[in-house]
Amino acid sequence: MRSRPIPEATVARLPVYLRALLDLAEGRGQLTVSSEELAHMAGVNAAKVRKDLSYLGSYGTRGVGYDVEYLLYQITRELGLTKDWPAAIVGIGNLGRALASYRGFTERGFRIMALFDVEDSMIGTEVGGLPVRHLDDLKEVAVDQSIAIGIIATPPAAAQEVAERLVDAGVKSILNFAPAVVNVPPDVSVRKVDLSIELQILSFYQQRTQAIATAREANRRLGSGI
Amino acid sequence: MRSRPIPEATVARLPVYLRALLDLAEGRGQLTVSSEELAHMAGVNAAKVRKDLSYLGSYGTRGVGYDVEYLLYQITRELGLTKDWPAAIVGIGNLGRALASYRGFTERGFRIMALFDVEDSMIGTEVGGLPVRHLDDLKEVAVDQSIAIGIIATPPAAAQEVAERLVDAGVKSILNFAPAVVNVPPDVSVRKVDLSIELQILSFYQQRTQAIATAREANRRLGSGI
DNA sequence: TCTGGTTTGTGATATCTCTCACAAGCTCGT
DNA sequence: ACGAGCTTGTGAGAGATATCACAAACCAGA
16 A cells, blocks of 8 residues: 555644654653554544555554554654754734744744845844844745745735745745735645634534524424414 | 535635635625636636535526625625624733734634633733633633634643633634644534644645655666666 | 527536445464 | 454445536627
């Protein structure tokens, strides 16, 4: 089963398994883990865990489970986390500032190397130990520092232009926090994180269950002859 | 086709269409829009747009397209955005603070009504015009203010407990920013926003294309007899 | 009223994803 | 050495999602 392409859905879950395994290794010092236990920690079912891991190769032992350290290494390697990825943040507003000082990034080898904005009053100031530079310097800095990942935290109107500048600077991976769709060439990956969209999705399900409750209520009144 | 349940994948795209329609209405004052144009603005293909919209009912006109205002209204209604949703943020660190002052929320009828933390030094201070209250007051405040949406922005170790307190307070929709899996009863919706996971997914695809490029390079050297 | 150009709505089909169920394979105690 | 008890790896089928392709319906102009 090795060397088959890894499905997108599986790729999206590997980081979740990775985190669970880190908890096991660092926290409890557990040596092996069953698909059942890993599934519970990751909030999925055991068959899915086994199938996901089978795409990486046969790293488990029947009757025993998976070796935590070995599996950790394999997932780390598969996700390309054995090396550091230099990243840059564009747009140093509320969100950009929070991202710049967010610990979670550096933890897994993502290093914020540069910050960019267009606001003159902001250029030159330090945020989280890094100077804010002008967007016009993006290409030069990106090439110089081998920036691999661009993080867009600008207002929506600026997102597309920033994306194009990142692409022009050779960046192939973009994480977009701006509430806007950005179009890029097919060899560039974009992932979007959109708080407002997530809330709207929650709203849909919340409203639906309330609607059902209301309907049930109405139905009960009808049924009881009122 | 009406009254069939709307697929999850479609629900997740409705907010994207909504945003595009708002651009059309407010920005350019355009009256109708074709699935083709909407698809381009949303970054998907036209057949998908039509199928998605068909779940809401037949709101288009053949040969013409969709009435922008009418479609706006229908999607807004379907997403439950005709009323305001009171929300609360738990965990007022870097991220929580940024969220508390984030404009994007209030825009679509999500009102941040309360902030919670456990750090004594933080309790009583104001963030974005709201006082930070102690987590122990959560239930009382949540019931009193009819909080519908809970936003978790705590460190990962606290996430599960906070989720349980939210559930206990009657909250049925949770947006989880903490890098941790939270388990909730089936009648509660959780959506997670995990910056670190998104970066790791980007890392996978970036690393893969680099690996392919390296292999191709090696192959070329072999082929040329070096 | 008819014709040509346009765009929707949707069956049919392809692709992706999840879940089940069980043989194969491992460990351990006897 | 062997059987009991687990746990993996995976084929098969179910289910969800995406895409295709085209008939049906509309508008505008003659």
